[in-house]
Amino acid sequence: MNQWKEFWNEEDGVGVVEIVLILAVLVALVLIFKKQVKALVDEAFKKIGEDKKSIIS
Structure with a gap:
């Protein structure tokens, strides 16, 4: 039962979820x-293409 409580209270996977x-x-x-x-x-x-053409010309 203690293992279940520890598993339930563990929060390591919360960030991934x-x-x-x-x-x-x-x-x-x-x-x-x-x-x-x-x-x-x-x-x-x-x-961007139009601005590039105006800068080059």
Whole structure:
């Protein structure tokens, strides 16, 4: 019975579980908003390309 209480009170794995849950939420958000994220990244790279052309010319 003491081993069960020690196991229950041990908190070493809590950090790992929290990180896995946060990653799962982030992946779910990316999957849900995939189109919006892609449009945002494409727009950012388009502006970077335009700024690069204006600096070179």
